[in-house]
Amino acid sequence: MTRHSEATQQWWERARHAIPGGVNSPVRAFGAVGGTPVFIVRGQGPYVYDLEGRRYIDLVQSWGAVILGHAHPAVTEAVKRAAADGTSFGMPTTAEVELAETIAGAIPSVEMVRLVNSGTEAVMSAVRLARAVTGRPYVVKFEGCYHGHSDGMLVRAGSGAAVYGAPQGTSSPASPGVSPGAAGETLLARYNHLSDVEALFDRWGDRIAAVVVEPVAANMGVVLPEPGFLEGLRELTRRHGSLLIFDEVITGFRVGWSGAQGRLGVTPDLTCLGKVIGGGLPVGAYGGPRALMEQVAPAGPVYQAGTLSGNPITVAAGLAVLRELARPGVYERLEALGQRLAEGLRQSAREAGVALSVVQMGGLVGIAFAEAAPTDFDSARAADAGRYARFFHAMLERGVHLAPAMLEAVFVGLAHDEAVVDAVVEAAQAALIESAR
Numbered sequence: 425m426t427r428h429s430e431a432t433q434q435w436w437e438r439a440r441h442a443i444p445g446g447v448n449s450p451v452r453a454f455g456a457v458g459g460t461p462v463f464i465v466r467g468q469g470p471y472v473y474d475l476e477g478r479r480y481i482d483l484v485q486s487w488g489a490v491i492l493g494h495a496h497p498a499v500t501e502a503v504k505r506a507a508a509d510g511t512s513f514g515m516p517t518t519a520e521v522e523l524a525e526t527i528a529g530a531i532p533s534v535e536m537v538r539l540v541n542s543g544t545e546a547v548m549s550a551v552r553l554a555r556a557v558t559g560r561p562y563v564v565k566f567e568g569c570y571h572g573h574s575d576g577m578l579v580r581a582g583s584g585a586a587v588y589g590a591p592q593g594t595s596s597p598a599s600p601g602v603s604p605g606a607a608g609e610t611l612l613a614r615y616n617h618l619s620d621v622e623a624l625f626d627r628w629g630d631r632i633a634a635v636v637v638e639p640v641a642a643n644m645g646v647v648l649p650e651p652g653f654l655e656g657l658r659e660l661t662r663r664h665g666s667l668l669i670f671d672e673v674i675t676g677f678r679v680g681w682s683g684a685q686g687r688l689g690v691t692p693d694l695t696c697l698g699k700v701i702g703g704g705l706p707v708g709a710y711g712g713p714r715a716l717m718e719q720v721a722p723a724g725p726v727y728q729a730g731t732l733s734g735n736p737i738t739v740a741a742g743l744a745v746l747r748e749l750a751r752p753g754v755y756e757r758l759e760a761l762g763q764r765l766a767e768g769l770r771q772s773a774r775e776a777g778v779a780l781s782v783v784q785m786g787g788l789v790g791i792a793f794a795e796a797a798p799t800d801f802d803s804a805r806a807a808d809a810g811r812y813a814r815f816f817h818a819m820l821e822r823g824v825h826l827a828p829a830m831l832e833a834v835f836v837g838l839a840h841d842e843a844v845v846d847a848v849v850e851a852a853q854a855a856l857i858e859s860a861r
């Protein structure tokens with residue numbers, strides 16, 4: 425395990441004294457892999473640098489938020505300019521309109537967009553809208569999907585909730601403090617098991633407001649939707665008068681310019697976004713057809729608000745990112761880099777004689793120490809967590825920073841050029857052999 429300097433140890437002690445668990449989001453702790461996190465002082469392109477001057481190739485990318493890499497000049501410039509003109513007004517700005525128009529132009533199912541401050545808010549608000557327009561209470565959610573930490577979504581949730589949350593029974597929430605009422609209105613199904621959803625609709629069809637799903641699941645490692653799964657959800661929701669909500673907080677502008685929905689050809693009613701569209705500043709968004717979105721206040725009665733929503737610095741950064749992503753060939757390049765990493769990791773695992781499943785879509789890569797690619801939460805959790813922990817540390821020692829838990833995605837971005845991807849693969853060759861011991 426990486427040994428830290430005195431300075432890092434001291435900061436970690438101070439962190440744990442001042443902040444619960446030392447971190448401002450549980451996934452940053454090393455609880456699942458052991459050891460203590462490094463403190464980051466700066467990032468540049470594909471790299472982050474820690475307090476001790478060590479450089480790491482960053483495959484966390486602020487959990488998928490910084491697709492252009494760190495401190496991209498276009499983003500830095502946009503942020504500086506915006507900040508110089510004032511940090512927040514609580515009054516309309518033209519840039520907000522441009523960002524909304526850009527998002528609507530990219531994602532065909534989205535005609536109108538409301539900006540919020542996090543993915544959590546985006547999903548929470550979309551669910552409220554779905555309940556409002558259908559007049560129904562229940563929401564179907566999939567085990568192992570993570571949709572932020574709003575009460576109703578913290579049931580059988582993936583990501584950090586699966587590591588640091590309370591043990592989650594069939595419908596018991598991932599956290600004390602979630603009201604039984606909120607948890608009880610969330611109906612659970614297994615990812616890729618359409619028959620679970622059919623059974624829920626058979627029983628509760630006229631009470632289900634919405635089905636919310638990550639169209640490519642990326643909070644239980646990465647689990648691809650099997651052919652027919654998303655199409656089946658579309659058909660069932662339509663038949664029963666429920667809304668289909670795609671949570672594209674991770675996949676949006678990452679697996680393609682039109683998100684997973686554009687790439688996979690399934691059109692939801694509402695779409696949630698976050699991460700990439702804020703360029704690394706706090707952001708979320710939800711959008712859909714005009715008829716639905718005009719139910720949101722002040723156009724309609726469904727209340728949702730935010731002091732800092734559409735923040736000018738966030739919006740400037742988001743626009744700068746989307747301008748870069750709109751350039752011709754960008755997603756082809758991201759796909760090629762993702763494929764190069766995935767293929768390199770597969771090859772390294774074969775050579776090391778290690779059972780490693782690797783899946784990839786655009787700049788989203790998933791690894792699991794398992795014979796076959798996981799298809800749902802149970803198979804994702806059955807992967808070898810001990811081996812992941814050893815691999816994680818072996819990679820960290822070689823200067824590659826993965827997410828400190830196996831139920832997370834590997835993020836590759838446009839700053840990870842061929843040489844950087846090859847350096848990751850080279851580190852993995854040695855780390856896979858070492859972690860197999």
Ligand SMILES: Cc1ncc(COP(=O)(O)O)c(C=O)c1O
Pocket residue numbers: 541542543544545547570571572573638642643671672673674698699707708
């Ligand atoms: C798919 C998905 N939805 C929602 C969220 C919540 O977003 P945020 O952390 O910005 O609240 C996340 C990640 O955190 C996510 O991965």
Ligand SMILES: NCC(=O)CCC(=O)O
Pocket residue numbers: 449450451452487570583584642643832833
């Ligand atoms: N895949 C997990 C996340 O994106 C969550 C990040 C966080 O909660 O800090």
